[in-house]
Amino acid sequence: MGPYDSSVSAGSSSSSGSSSSCSGKPADTIDGLLAGAGYRVRSSELRQVAQRLARLETVMVNAPTEVSHLANDAVHYNPSDLASWVDSLLSELHQPEIAPDPSTFSDLNYIAHTQAGHVLVNPMVSHRELSAGTEIEEDSGIRLVHVLMTCAESVHRGELSLAASLIEELQGLLTSVDGERGIGKVAGYFIDALSRRVFAPQGASLADSAFENAVLYHHFYEACPYLKFAHFTANQAILEAFSGHDCVHVIDFNLMHGLQWPALIQALALRPGGPPLLRLTGIGPPSPDGHDSLREIGLRLAELARSVNVRFAFRGVAASRLDDVKPWMLQVNPKEVVAVNSIMQLHKLLGSDPSRGSPIDPVLGWIRNLNPKIVMVVEQEANHNQPEFLDRFTEALHYYSTMFDSLEAYSAQLEKSLAEIYIQREICNVVCCEGLARVERHEPLVKWRDRLGGAGFTSLHLGSNAFKQASMLLALFSAEGYCVEENEGCLTLGWHSRPLIAASAWQAMPNIHSHE
């Protein structure tokens, strides 16, 4: 059973007598009060949803075994869409349809209370616990944050000499807090980033050698579960999308060490009916010193595939930027089913320059033209692409504070430090860079939904099975405090109730002008 396709909206099926909207009438409003409770139900559908709930209840009361089936075996999707959730449960049941008693509802008199649905789209920020130390420590922490924000503000206003003197003051303040943990540690990185911006704007971006990058990435992968979550959530969805297909092709937008793929290869090896022919196209930066690192990784993965009897073919595409990739390089074959896998890559395309415009649109365009069965998108759940520097700075301070806080539980000191440097590079890019050099342009799920929807993609919902798997794996391998949440068909992983990364799955909307 694949992910539930949201374009099939059960809620739109009309039931006799209800006044659902039809063409020509103004768009339906969502019931504002239920929206405040996290549920999206159209005002015109309230009655239908109520009837279906009543029907579901009747069945559950009459057949208790059905209840355990619904709980244990059925996969649930997108509980916010109450109408389709109830319908999916009804369709799971083995009972014949029980017609509702018309007299039950005839005297129904309700107060439809609609108010302008107020949706929170503001940047999410959460509070970090200031280091629990002595009172002096606490005061220093507060002062540190105050001065840090003032400094960011002066940078924002272009008052660089004021900023420079504040940076000196900050470095002094840093000595009176614990720089190893809590606010001291995070502030340290942000002060460093601000000073690069103020004192060395040209060389602001940290030089990134591919080798260094790879080492840091590896330690970030080990020290906290964000990348692991991205990989296993993506693999689960891709596996489901590939179900029943014999020729499959995964396009990975950032191969790195190929850490994501052994698990998928093994899962495909074990699938009922046998593995498909798997092609993997890995995109990555060109290797500097002549040796072909993409090919090396491809060879290792081929080795693994052979050992589990999965027919496998690998192709590396070297490109320093994703928008340098042309679709013909991917050599997609019309008979195969395509999965596009983008882990923290799409945001890099959001920068624009006067000559080229924003690369995201053409890239989304050619992705769509590949007609992929699934596009897996994992992105940082943050609003780091706001036009105003101060807003970005504030948001980043909250976001990375939370991320550092989550790392604190990891014990291996050296690995933790390397993971922190990986994160520090992101911070520097967000804080120090501008224009095309600023690639860490993270945007939250809400914005990606709009963007992908507008580019001709429709959401594939990640369900309770993926949620459960993610939660269980986290419980096994990570410190307590991480939490997986369901967000209208997408899954987020966060620390202490603040989502930090979001995983979503998409497919191309049917193309009315398809060229087959």
Add this chain to the structure above:
Amino acid sequence: MVVPLNTWILISNFKLAYNMLRRPDGTFNRHLAEFLDRKVPANANPVDGVFSFDVVIDRGTSLLSRIYRPASADGGVPSIADLEKPVGSDIVPVIIFFHGGSFAHSSANSAIYDTLCRRLVGNCNAVVVSVNYRRAPEDRYPCAYIDGWAALKWVNSRPWLQSPKDSKVHIYLAGDSSGGNIAHNVALRAVESGIEVLGNVLLNPMFGGETRTESEKRLDGKYFVTLQDRDWYWRAFLPEGEDRDHPACNPFGPKGISLEGVKFPRSLVAVAGLDLVQDWQLAYAEGLKRAGLEVNLLYLEKATIGFYLLPNNDHFYTVMDEISNFVSSNLCSVLLLGFLVLPFLSAASGNLSKGAFETASDWEMCEMIAAGVFYALHCQISVKGGAILR
């Protein structure tokens, strides 16, 4: 009067989902529960004059709380340093809120409770601290109480929560369903400690006992709730082997203690007339009164469980007004209120024993003769205390 359709949908949805989560063997499908629960993140950008942020109260137990504060007059976004800025006015009530869910469901960041806490801030001009306590059956009694107590100590020791007038934190405990039960027990603990709790607000508090009361028999399965599910939650929360006369469940029962002479805070207790455990809730209020304690009992004849979750019914507004009065130090109106409620209550109880609800469907509710009583009560509230409440 009828239940608004969206309320019916909301509560029915919970009822059905919760049915799937409770397993007959007493275990709980936590993964599915977390998947289905609609959560919202904290938001330091003020929305309708309220902003929120999360704090870790106890790292060892991962005890989080969500703090809700009124935004500053200019509505600007508070910076990180401003989140714990000292509270402004002379006296600022701090309401420690324990969400409901029968000890097993929901979280501080559940959408319904985030919304409710935001309303409390606006309504009472208070700071609200919503505690994400540990839940049953994974963490039975007394974990939730321990977490509540930790939160109380934490709140009491925050300099920034002290009211400038007397440099003390003005603490109220509040909760609905299991949260109400937790509020009572934390207040009990506070008595021995010397931390002053100025008042308890209990909305449909979760209490019970071994005997089956009249309301339980009459309303079993009628308005979203069954005795069977109540029993399941008590078995999940209470220590193994204990029955429902355990004092956590039945504070004034055979194993309960008298609060006579105990410096227990004054209480505002809201009871919904269509809640099957109302007899236990009324008995609780009685128990407080017998001990000579101040109790403001709000009996809402036609309210079902969850009436305070959506602002689409009169009971909602009545209760919000009451809570607002309760946490402002308007002692006069509170006493008068207590005096007003009792005669109406005894008049109404005569009507309850009629089989008025025997054939009622979940949606249709009969006209209650006592409706006039309720309305009159509401008007009285508006006039007493000198302030116009609505």
